[in-house]
Structure formats: C-alpha cells, structure tokens
Amino acid sequence: MAQKPRQKAPGMSRELTSLYLENQSIPVVLEQFQAKPKFGTKAERWVWRAFKSSARDDGLALHHWAKANEEYTDYYYARFNAKTNPYQYTDEEYEKCIEPLDKGWSRTETDYLLHMCRQFDLRFIIIHDRYYSHTDCPNSGIESNRTLEDLKDRYYAIGRALTQYRAGEDSRDPEDVPLQTTNKLADDLALLRFDKDKELERKKYLEALFRRTKEEIEEEELLTAEARRIEANERRLVHEREVLLQSHAMFEEATGSAVGPPIKVQYAQTVDPSLASPATTPTAEATPKGRKGAAADGPGDPASARTIKRQKSTHGTPAPLRVRAGSVASRAQGSPGVKVRSPSVSDMVRKSASPSRSIAPSIKSEQGNLSPVFGDPTFGTEIHTVKPAVVEVETAEVGTIVVPQRDARLGPGVFLRSDKLHPIPKNKLDAVKQFMSQLALNSPNTIWPRPVMATPAVCDRFDSLQSIIIPLLDFKKTADKLETEVQVLRARKRMLVNDIGEDKAEEILNRLPPVSTSTAGARHQRKGSSASSRRKSRDSIS
Amino acid sequence: MKSGKRMKGVVISKPIMYGNIATELLSRKTDHTHKWTVFLRGPNGQDISYFIHKVEFKLHETFVNNNRAFKGPPYEVTETGWGEFEIITKIYFPPASGEKPISLYHMLKLYPPDAPGQSWPKGKPVNNFFYDELIFSEPTEEFFEMLTKDAGGPEIPLKASGNQVFSLEAEVAECKRLETAAVQVTGKHDEYKDRVRTAEAELAILRRDIAALESAS
Numbered sequence: 001m002a003q004k005p006r007q008k009a010p011g012m013s014r015e016l017t018s019l020y021l022e023n024q025s026i027p028v029v030l031e032q033f034q035a036k037p038k039f040g041t042k043a044e045r046w047v048w049r050a051f052k053s054s055a056r057d058d059g060l061a062l063h064h065w066a067k068a069n070e071e072y073t074d075y076y077y078a079r080f081n082a083k084t085n086p087y088q089y090t091d092e093e094y095e096k097c098i099e100p101l102d103k104g105w106s107r108t109e110t111d112y113l114l115h116m117c118r119q120f121d122l123r124f125i126i127i128h129d130r131y132y133s134h135t136d137c138p139n140s141g142i143e144s145n146r147t148l149e150d151l152k153d154r155y156y157a158i159g160r161a162l163t164q165y166r167a168g169e170d171s172r173d174p175e176d177v178p179l180q181t182t183n184k185l186a187d188d189l190a191l192l193r194f195d196k197d198k199e200l201e202r203k204k205y206l207e208a209l210f211r212r213t214k215e216e217i218e219e220e221e222l223l224t225a226e227a228r229r230i231e232a233n234e235r236r237l238v239h240e241r242e243v244l245l246q247s248h249a250m251f252e253e254a255t256g257s258a259v260g261p262p263i264k265v266q267y268a269q270t271v272d273p274s275l276a277s278p279a280t281t282p283t284a285e286a287t288p289k290g291r292k293g294a295a296a297d298g299p300g301d302p303a304s305a306r307t308i309k310r311q312k313s314t315h316g317t318p319a320p321l322r323v324r325a326g327s328v329a330s331r332a333q334g335s336p337g338v339k340v341r342s343p344s345v346s347d348m349v350r351k352s353a354s355p356s357r358s359i360a361p362s363i364k365s366e367q368g369n370l371s372p373v374f375g376d377p378t379f380g381t382e383i384h385t386v387k388p389a390v391v392e393v394e395t396a397e398v399g400t401i402v403v404p405q406r407d408a409r410l411g412p413g414v415f416l417r418s419d420k421l422h423p424i425p426k427n428k429l430d431a432v433k434q435f436m437s438q439l440a441l442n443s444p445n446t447i448w449p450r451p452v453m454a455t456p457a458v459c460d461r462f463d464s465l466q467s468i469i470i471p472l473l474d475f476k477k478t479a480d481k482l483e484t485e486v487q488v489l490r491a492r493k494r495m496l497v498n499d500i501g502e503d504k505a506e507e508i509l510n511r512l513p514p515v516s517t518s519t520a521g522a523r524h525q526r527k528g529s530s531a532s533s534r535r536k537s538r539d540s541i542s
Numbered sequence: 543m544k545s546g547k548r549m550k551g552v553v554i555s556k557p558i559m560y561g562n563i564a565t566e567l568l569s570r571k572t573d574h575t576h577k578w579t580v581f582l583r584g585p586n587g588q589d590i591s592y593f594i595h596k597v598e599f600k601l602h603e604t605f606v607n608n609n610r611a612f613k614g615p616p617y618e619v620t621e622t623g624w625g626e627f628e629i630i631t632k633i634y635f636p637p638a639s640g641e642k643p644i645s646l647y648h649m650l651k652l653y654p655p656d657a658p659g660q661s662w663p664k665g666k667p668v669n670n671f672f673y674d675e676l677i678f679s680e681p682t683e684e685f686f687e688m689l690t691k692d693a694g695g696p697e698i699p700l701k702a703s704g705n706q707v708f709s710l711e712a713e714v715a716e717c718k719r720l721e722t723a724a725v726q727v728t729g730k731h732d733e734y735k736d737r738v739r740t741a742e743a744e745l746a747i748l749r750r751d752i753a754a755l756e757s758a759s
Contacts, residue, residue, distance in 0.1 A: 412548050412680035414641045439723045453673045461720035475734040482741035489748040496755040508758050
C-alpha cells in the first residue's frame with residue numbers, strides 16, 4: 001500500500017484525506033477483455049474410422065475418431081499385449097530329461113498342463129481352477145487331486161530340467177563362450193526355483209495371519225511394543241547393571257575384605273630428618289595397594305573396575321620388606337588376627353650421619369595404620385597395623401624411599417590436607433553431606449564434606465568412607481526403584497485377579513512352572529515368560 | 543651446601559588451626575551486634591611463624607582496609623560487625639621456599655547454631671574452628687631446614703583444653719567414629735543388596751503371573 005503523507009487535518013477521516021489529496025493514485029483492477037486466441041492454422045479434419053489391432057486374432061474391426069491425414073499403423077495399445085511363452089519340448093527332450101523327473105505325471109497330463117499354461121499365460125490360479133473342467137482336459141491319464149502347488153512344482157521342474165539340458169546341449173566351444181554365458185545358466189536356474197513345501201507353509205502362515213482374531217492382533221501389538229521398549233532401554237539397563245555390579249565390587253574392595261599381613265609400626269619419637277623420613281615401613285601386599293588405588297581413583301567412579309586392576313599391576317611390588325628411615329619400634333598390641341613383624345629400622349637410624357633431633361610430630365609422614373589402608377592417628381597408641389599403599393620413589397641420597405601413595409601423587413608445592421580428599425560429583429554432594437551429618441562426622445559450616453580434624457589418619461578413613469557411601473547411595477536408589485516397581489506390579493496383579501475372578505486366577509497361577517531366581521537372571525526371566533505367553537497365543541491360532 | 547633443589551619424596555605436614563571467635567556485644571552503640579576475632583595459629587598455641595612469612599586476612603569490602611596483613615604472630619584480626627561473610631586467609635611462605643601462597647576459605651560465624659529446645663546463654667562466645675594441615679610436598683632443601691626446626695613442643699596437644707579444641711584424643715575419637723560408620727555403611731550395604739535381590743526375585747514372579755493372567759483374560 002502506498003504511503004500516505006501524514007498531514008492529518010483534524011476532523012477528517014482517513015478516506016476523505018486520501019481523496020482530497022490529489023496526487024494519490026488509486027489502484028483499480030480493470031476488466032480485461034479476453035479475445036479468442038488465434039492459432040494461425042486451419043482446423044483439422046477428423047474421420048470416424050475402422051481399425052484393426054494386431055493383438056487380436058479374430059480380425060474384429062472397431063471404430064474410432066482419427067485424424068484424416070494420419071496414417072494408421074497399429075492400434076496404440078497393442079504393444080501392451082505381453083505374451084509369455086511356456087516351454088515347448090520335443091519328444092526326445094521329454095524322454096531324456098523330463099520323464100525321469102516325476103513318475104506321478106504322465107505324458108498326457110504334462111502336455112495338458114503345458115497347453116493350459118499357454119492358454120492362460122502361466123496364470124496358475126486360473127489354470128488350477130479350470131484344470132479339471134476345461135474342455136481339453138484328458139479323460140484318462142490324469143491324476144485327480146492336483147493342487148496349485150503341484151502344478152507349479154511340475155512346471156518349474158520341467159523348466160529347470162529343460163534349461164539344464166539345453167545349456168548342456170550347447171554345441172559352442174566352451175573356450176569360446178564368454179564369461180557371461182556360463183553364469184547365465186546359474187541365473188536362469190535360480191529363477192526357476194520352486195520349493196513346494198516352503199510354498200505350502202508360506203501360504204499357511206499367510207492364512208493364519210489373515211485369520212487372526214482381534215485379541216490376537218492386540219496381543220501381538222503389545223508384545224512388539226514391549227520388545228521395542230526393552231531394546232531401546234537395553235543399552236541403558238545394561239550400563240546401569242554394570243555400574244551397580246562394579247560399584248559393588250569396588251565397595252568390597254574398599255572395605256578391605258582381605259586384610260594383608262600387617263606390619264607393626266609405631267611413630268618414632270626421634271626421627272632423623274636427613275633420611276627424608278617419609279620413608280617408613282614397607283608395604284603390605286598388592287591388595288591394599290590395589291584397594292587404595294581404587295579408592296584414590298577419582299570421585300567414586302564405579303567404572304573403575306579396570307582401573308583397580310591397572311593400579312594393581314603398576315604398584316604391584318609386594319612385600320619385600322624394604323625398610324628405611326623413620327625408626328620404627330614395634331609396640332606389641334595387635335588387633336585380632338593381625339600378624340606382627342617388627343622391622344629393625346633402629347639400626348638404620350643409628351647409621352645416619354647427622355645428629356638426630358627430637359622433632360616430635362613435625363614430620364608426620366606415613367606411619368603405620370589401622371586396617372589395611374589407613375594412617376594411624378598421630379601417636380596412636382593402641383592400634384597398629386598395615387602400612388598404606390605405597391610407591392617406591394627414587395632419590396639420590398637414600399636410594400629408594402617408600403612413600404604412601406596418597407602423597408606420592410602430589411606435585412611439588414603446598415597443599416591443604418582437607419583439599420586432598422577425593423572430590424564428589426556435584427549431584428551426589430548434598431546426599432553425601434547429609435549422610436555424613438547424620439552420622440555426626442561432618443565438620444559443620446562447610447560446603448563439601450570434610451572431617452572435623454584433618455590429620456592423615458582421619459583423612460584416610462574419611463576418604464574411604466566417602467568412597468563407600470557413594471555406591472551405597474546408588475544401591476539405595478536402585479532398591480527404592482525396584483521396590484516401587486514391585487508395588488506397582490502387585491497392584492496390577494490384584495486388579496487382574498479381580499477381573500478374572502479369584503478361583504480361576506488361582507488355578508492359572510498354580511499351573512505355572514516355578515520361577516528360578518537368580519540375581520542377574522531377572523531379565524531373562526522376563527524374556528522367558530513373554531516367550532512362553534507368545535507360544536501360548538500361537539498355539540491358539542493353529 | 544644448601545641449594546634450591548627440591549627434595550623428592552619428602553612430604554612434611556604442619557598442623558594449623560584457623561577460624562573465628564565471636565561474642566555478642568551487650569551494649570549496642572552502633573548497629574554492630576558482635577565482636578569477633580578471626581585468627582590463624584597452631585593447634586597447641588605454639589609458634590608457626592618460622593615457616594610462615596606473612597598472613598593476609600581479606601575481609602568484606604565494607605570494612606576499612608579489608609586486607610589485613612601480618613608479618614608476625616599473633617595472626618589475628620579483631621573487629622565488630624553484624625554480618626557473616628567469607629574470609630580468605632592467605633598464607634605466604636618465605637621466599638626461600640619458592641612456594642606460592644595458599645588460601646583458606648571459611649565463613650565468619652557470629653550467630654549460635656540452631657539448637658532446638660536450647661538457648662544459647664548470653665555472652666557465651668561462638669567458636670568456629672577449623673583444623674587443617676599444610677602439606678609441603680617436595681620442599682626445597684632450604685625450606686626443609688626451616689620446616690624441621692624445633693617447634694618448641696608438640697604441635698598437637700594431647701588433650702583438648704580451653705581454646706585448643708583439636709587434640710590427639712579428639713583425633714583418635716574421630717578415627718573411631720569413622721570406623722564405626724564404615725562398619726555401619728557396610729552393614730547397610732548388605733541390607734540394600736538383599737533388598738535389591740528380593741525385589742528382583744519378586745519382580746520376576748510378578749511379571750510371570752501378570753503375563754499368565756493377561757493371556758488368560
């Protein structure tokens with residue numbers, strides 16, 4: 001629409017304004033007069049003519065309008081008169097290759113069959129329908145119960161035999177024959193394949209499919225939907241299952257199901273600083289290391305079953321009692337079931353060059369620990385056991401020092417011990433914090449869980465506790481989920497029982513075979529039960 | 543010969559204690575409700591300045607000179623106020639160590655915790671203490687000498703007394719608590735495992751029954 005100049009005289013409507021201002025052009029559609037198109041040629045003459053078709057064999061002449069000056073060659077649609085040509089065999093061919101095929105077919109009947117094929121263009125349904133009622137049907141020598149499949153079978157058998165025979169009869173020099181031709185035989189034979197039994201079965205299935213009742217159709221739909229749903233979720237379910245199993249495995253590792261031979265270590269009063277005292281007592285065996293490795297491995301990542309193994313192999317140097325500085329005297333209390341081995345390090349200390357000083361707790365590297373993995377409380381008096389997982393570090397002065405794994409992976413620099421706890425994934429943060437607070441272990445006023453007093457001993461234990469709480473929470477979630485599902489299914493079953501009627505339901509249920517229970521087998525059970533119900537429905541069709 | 547070379551495999555840890563004490567102001571001259579002190583010291587009150595070069599407390603910007611630095615003990619800031627905010631305690635180490643400064647974060651706590659049924663007696667200070675350990679990993683030789691100097695007494699008291707609330711006794715107690723918790727958790731774990739198993743078994747049975755009932759109805 002053309003823009004109107006905005007001079008709005010007050011009191012005048014929009015239309016008036018546009019009429020008043022003369023330089024506006026008003027668009028109007030005019031009636032165009034359509035003249036009759038001129039062609040420049042004269043009209044043609046059409047003639048009512050009779051015509052014949054090559055597709056007909058009776059010479060019938062029909063009539064149609066045609067242009068006078070056009071020549072008539074053939075009826076346009078005669079090209080669509082496709083004809084098949086069923087096999088024609090000589091007597092010799094018949095005797096040689098066709099007769100041996102099937103004793104049930106006489107020569108007369110075979111000829112009759114082929115005659116019908118020619119007559120009806122290999123339309124077997126019609127052939128079969130008219131087989132016994134056709135005028136050319138022989139009076140004798142014909143079997144009386146030919147089914148459609150029988151006829152087809154015989155025809156294709158003849159075809160195969162003839163093709164084979166004729167290809168074999170080929171008088172051309174085999175060397176001369178190009179590659180195509182030799183394969184042609186296989187192709188042709190493949191085209192003539194016909195398996196009577198399979199055909200019968202196929203038709204039976206089609207029939208069954210056609211005759212399904214409404215209920216059966218619905219049932220099948222439900223089953224396919226369920227199968228599709230299972231497959232869609234399969235990846236997710238499998239992954240969840242694996243995660244659970246692995247976290248379970250990790251959990252067992254972390255809680256130290258196997259206690260290695262512990263080594264009594266007590267924190268030394270006099271430590272020789274120059275001997276770089278983080279080295280203390282040697283490790284237990286690969287297991288605690290492995291476990292420590294597992295616990296140290298990322299925020300409770302349950303998919304670390306592989307990592308557990310990896311850690312075991314890298315830090316796999318076991319027990320050789322490599323004792324270094326940090327004098328160790330064993331104080332003889334043991335937790336039950338704990339062996340005692342007192343390394344004689346005191347001589348090491350004596351050997352040291354620099355004078356020892358009483359450093360007291362300043363160098364608190366790794367002392368002996370509580371159950372397999374933990375650091376001992378400083379000056380821990382009553383309890384000693386195994387060394388934490390350690391790593392051998394090469395140093396120039398003292399050769400190899402043994403350092404707890406948790407500290408070996410620090411780079412150079414200063415850190416806070418509470419920062420060195422393993423981070424927890426954010427979505428589990430609150431849950432873990434709450435759990436810890438319930439057990440009154442958490443230091444208050446902190447963002448993430450941390451112990452009240454972050455000494456190495458406490459931190460070790462705190463860390464390991466953290467790492468077993470996480471799989472526990474996962475387990476709890478799964479347990480809750482499964483239990484709600486149980487409730488839902490129970491309600492459904494109750495509904496079904498009410499619908500059917502209690503007695504009948506009980507009868508049905510008693511007839512069922514017992515379900516074998518296995519933890520990982522629940523899914524298989526589901527599959528099994530649906531398969532059996534499918535079987536039941538199929539039986540009811542046939 | 544002291545060199546700046548780092549001592550591989552050497553790990554030294556020093557315990558420290560930090561936090562704040564707050565007391566309610568009973569006479570309100572301004573709208574400040576509390577007097578508080580934020581500090582950094584050793585758990586047994588011993589000297590920690592021999593390995594610390596400088597301590598900076600960064601307070602809320604509404605305070606004048608909110609970056610309070612101390613080159614020597616006592617590392618404390620005493621102020622009055624009414625709000626709780628995050629305090630950043632930055633610890634600088636002697637240049638000989640070649641270490642970067644490390645920051646500690648904690649909330650200034652003025653108000654007593656919500657204890658239902660109990661009321662906080664007036665005038666009783668609110669303590670908000672944190673224990674931590676500075677881990678010096680692979681210190682230089684020079685720093686190592688400094689760190690291993692005599693601290694003048696045990697760094698962590700044996701028992702808690704007065705404001706030294708972090709003691710070895712407390713440590714042992716916490717260890718024990720953690721261990722009992724671990725045992726509990728393990729127990730719970732088995733419990734959940736059983737629940738999962740029974741639930742799965744029941745699910746299998748229920749599914750089979752439902753399938754049978756559905757096909758029959």
